[in-house]
Amino acid sequence: MNFDWSAEDAAFRAELKGFLDAELPADFDAFTLDPHDQKAFSKAFGAKLADKGWLVPAWPRAYGGLDQSPWQQLILSEEMVAHGEPRTAQYMCVNWVGPALILAGSDEQKAYHLDRIRRGDVTWCQGFSEPDAGSDLASLRTRAVRDGDDYVINGEKIWTSYADVADFCFLLARTDSDAPRHQGISIFLVPTDAPGLTITEIPSIFSEGAFNQCVFENVRVPASWRLGPENAGWPIIRQLLVNERIGVARFRRAGQTLDRLAQMAVEQDLIDDPLVTDALAKAQAACDAARVLIYRVVDEKAKGSAPDLNAYVYRVATTRAERAVYDACMAVEGAGGLIKGSFGALQFGHALATGIATGTTEMQLNLIARDVVGTARN
Ligand SMILES: Cc1cc2nc3c(=O)[nH]c(=O)nc-3n(C[C@H](O)[C@H](O)[C@H](O)COP(=O)(O)OP(=O)(O)OC[C@H]3O[C@@H](n4cnc5c(N)ncnc54)[C@H](O)[C@@H]3O)c2cc1C
Secondary structure, rough: OOOOOOHHHHHHHHHHHHHHHHHOOOOHHHHHHHHHHEEEEEEEHHHHHHHHOOOOOOOOHHOOOOOHHEEEEHHHHHHHHHOOOOOOOOHHHHHHHHHHHHHHHOOOHHHHHHHHHHHHHEEEEEEEOOOOOOOOHHHHOEEEEEEEEEEEEEEEEOOOOOOOOOEEEEEEEEOOOOOOOOHHHEEEEOOOOOOOOOEEOOOOOOOOEEEEEEEEEEEEHHHHHOOOOOOOOHHHHHHHHHHHHHHHOOOHHHHHHHHHHHHHHHOOOOOHHHHHHHHHHHHHHHHHHHHHHHHHHHHHHHHHOOOOHHHHHHHHHHHHHHHHHHHHHHHHHHHHHOOOOOOHHHHHHHHHHHHHOOOOOHHHHHHHHHHHHHHHHO
């Protein structure tokens, strides 16, 4: 077996790395910028990536992509994360909003939205979670009621990242309250300046402006803004959530933090402390495990199968890696790891977010228990 990257993949990584090294400051980290600055930055940087074809390289050529292989998509994700994820808010539209439009959009929707996303001109947010619908997303109650050629939307979404800077919201709403829960949900592509939509920041322990509440009061949208058939949004969401789960190579950022911590431990003569070496080694093993597990998902994609279950396994592994790196931060920094701006404080935020966003770790474990362990026992 040959575990090396192909010459073509290695050349792509080298070219990409060279470009990012030249274009970005060495310590750039988009997640330390506030959402408004992130948007301005990602718009400017997105245009440069678009010029190279690297904003949506995974998309088919017919939609302005490069038909890139799943392995090259992973390389892109690894290098972007290693360079502070300069696409910031746009990782969402390029990773799964665009693919959802390609999968289920009408010709009119594709013509309107895909080119804007491809050029990096727009930002999207994800209107899924509600006060009583997070882990149990199918219990969502935001309603869209058909009224002639329009739908009228009422309800509340919470934890919506980037809603205050986004141009569009990828919204889930119930269109049939009598149907079984998963069969009455539709997707709507809603401009965030639609009359009746109020967006308010929710303060949090994450960065400033990280979350928003979106209240829909009689928001009227044309039926042509519904993505896919009425009441059939759930299968589309299921497919695209796999892209979301594996879209950001978080283990790579965690691994970089670990390298810096190890360096700090050497400089501070802590590297012979067994508690420090133990924490560093466990974190390194956890990052390596996450990397190998995403490679399994990518391999499945490259061979043409849908990587549903292994994406959950990877997601749990990447959360464990983030948490193990946090433990290593505390072993090296001690109480200093509680101070704002320290490795520990930053890593705490990353580890917490990874274990909740895109479905909590407990929910991922439930799905693994049901679909992997359960299937194996039957
Ligand atoms: C950084 C970040 C960004 C986010 N961005 C967005 C966004 O842009 N758009 C959006 O729509 N949402 C977003 N979310 C929300 C996220 O999807 C939800 O927080 C998540 O799905 C959990 O839902 P909840 O908060 O309602 O918690 P709950 O579902 O209420 O869960 C609370 C606790 O109970 C546990 N639990 C619940 N049910 C079970 C069960 N059946 N078995 C075992 N344990 C269970 C959970 O694991 C959790 O620990 C974001 C969250 C974070 C942290």
